[in-house]
Amino acid sequence: MKLSKESICVQSGHFPYQSHTLPIIPSSTYVFDSAEHGMDIFTNKQKGYIYSRFNNPTVDFAAEKIAALEGFGMDYLPACYLTSSGMSALSTLFLALLKPGDKILSHYSLYGGTDELFHKTLKGLNIDTIIVDFDDLNSVEAALKADSKIAHIHIETPANPTLRCVDIQAVANLAKQYQKKLSVDNTFATPLLQQPLLLGADFVIHSITKYLNGHGTAIGGAVIGKDLEWMDTVFKKAFRLLGGAYNPFEAWLLVNGLKTLPLRLKQHTANAKTLADYLSQHTEIATVNYLGLLDHPYHSIAKKQMEDFGGMMSFELKGGFDAGTKFLNKLQLCVRAVSLGTCDTLISHPASMTHIGVPREERVKYGITDGLIRMSVGIENINDILADFEQALKA
Numbered sequence: 001m002k003l004s005k006e007s008i009c010v011q012s013g014h015f016p017y018q019s020h021t022l023p024i025i026p027s028s029t030y031v032f033d034s035a036e037h038g039m040d041i042f043t044n045k046q047k048g049y050i051y052s053r054f055n056n057p058t059v060d061f062a063a064e065k066i067a068a069l070e071g072f073g074m075d076y077l078p079a080c081y082l083t084s085s086g087m088s089a090l091s092t093l094f095l096a097l098l099k100p101g102d103k104i105l106s107h108y109s110l111y112g113g114t115d116e117l118f119h120k121t122l123k124g125l126n127i128d129t130i131i132v133d134f135d136d137l138n139s140v141e142a143a144l145k146a147d148s149k150i151a152h153i154h155i156e157t158p159a160n161p162t163l164r165c166v167d168i169q170a171v172a173n174l175a176k177q178y179q180k181k182l183s184v185d186n187t188f189a190t191p192l193l194q195q196p197l198l199l200g201a202d203f204v205i206h207s208i209t210k211y212l213n214g215h216g217t218a219i220g221g222a223v224i225g226k227d228l229e230w231m232d233t234v235f236k237k238a239f240r241l242l243g244g245a246y247n248p249f250e251a252w253l254l255v256n257g258l259k260t261l262p263l264r265l266k267q268h269t270a271n272a273k274t275l276a277d278y279l280s281q282h283t284e285i286a287t288v289n290y291l292g293l294l295d296h297p298y299h300s301i302a303k304k305q306m307e308d309f310g311g312m313m314s315f316e317l318k319g320g321f322d323a324g325t326k327f328l329n330k331l332q333l334c335v336r337a338v339s340l341g342t343c344d345t346l347i348s349h350p351a352s353m354t355h356i357g358v359p360r361e362e363r364v365k366y367g368i369t370d371g372l373i374r375m376s377v378g379i380e381n382i383n384d385i386l387a388d389f390e391q392a393l394k395a
């Protein structure tokens with residue numbers, strides 16, 4: 001029976017035991033029936049397990065669910081590897097793809113860690129990143145034309161924390177035309193709201209830590225790739241040797257979290273919409289940045305490639321930095337914390353927290369101003385969130 005994305009979240013997959021819920025198999029190694037059996041598994045003649053840095057039955061079960069969601073509507077299942085964090089998903093992919101001298105083409109206002117990975121760690125390996133404005137596809141094409149060392153394009157849409165969006169299909173077309181690979185960080189949208197592979201991307205990256213786990217109980221990442229041959233050879237080799245494997249307990253947490261992803265996203269989105277409307281009309285608020293607002297500069301791109309606008313937003317108080325910190329300190333329900341995508345509403349201050357490693361000039365240019373407050377709107381009763389805002393804004 002062909003399942004919808006919502007049902008895949010809840011029920012897809014079979015485990016060869018009678019247990020109703022997913023068993024956790026916490027084994028580092030696996031038993032071979034005979035020397036020949038071991039040899040067959042090592043030489044890929046037979047499927048099986050060898051060692052949990054390579055793969056694990058509980059982890060594989062979870063990975064297949066993510067593959068089914070990102071590949072929903074494709075005529076085959078893409079390959080998916082779960083990793084110890086979103087950062088290890090990114091670093092494993094780029095170390096598998098690139099060699100010294102290659103360049104990455106990307107944009108400003110990426111996740112802070114990705115930005116530092118590009119401009120510090122990869123730069124140290126002589127893998128440079130060229131930054132252009134992806135609002136202007138001519139400048140993307142000009143960069144591709146000008147520099148044949150560009151081997152890869154990486155985008156994040158919606159981006160963290162500015163919510164700038166990139167037209168995935170348009171960039172995928174350029175990538176194809178110039179024979180480059182394209183990866184998309186889909187953490188903010190999740191495969192329920194956006195499927196980059198269907199829009200022409202080659203790879204999808206996730207920080208599972210966020211909406212997919214959904215409860216803030218574990219760190220994790222995923223790399224999903226369309227080219228099965230490449231994923232099964234080059235990527236698999238890098239993944240095993242770099243050692244960023246996921247673990248069975250956290251895969252089990254992920255599978256449980258996924259069951260409610262469709263419901264959670266509906267509530268995150270509905271709450272964010274109501275809150276964005278409320279803040280838009282509030283006299284103390286200078287700007288509201290939510291993709292669902294009709295006058296948002298990226299509303300139309302988001303509408304074109306996303307099912308809905310999600311639960312992320314940011315805003316700036318008229319009083320700037322000082323008013324912002326005062327406001328944060330007055331909150332009683334909303335939680336002062338970085339990260340996002342948990343059931344609870346989380347509020348953070350990018351300039352002093354997640355983006356502290358990004359040069360000020362660079363972040364301000366792309367909208368991460370000193371007083372910007374980022375919100376991951378939770379699934380609490382919206383009236384309680386509004387009441388918390390009301391009292392904190394009054395104070």
Ligand SMILES: *Cc1c(COP(=O)(O)O)cnc(C)c1O
Nearest residue numbers: 085086087111160187207209220
């Ligand atoms: C959090 C995040 C990451 C990094 O993921 P970790 O799980 O923290 O390693 C990468 N990209 C985006 C968009 C993120 O929000």
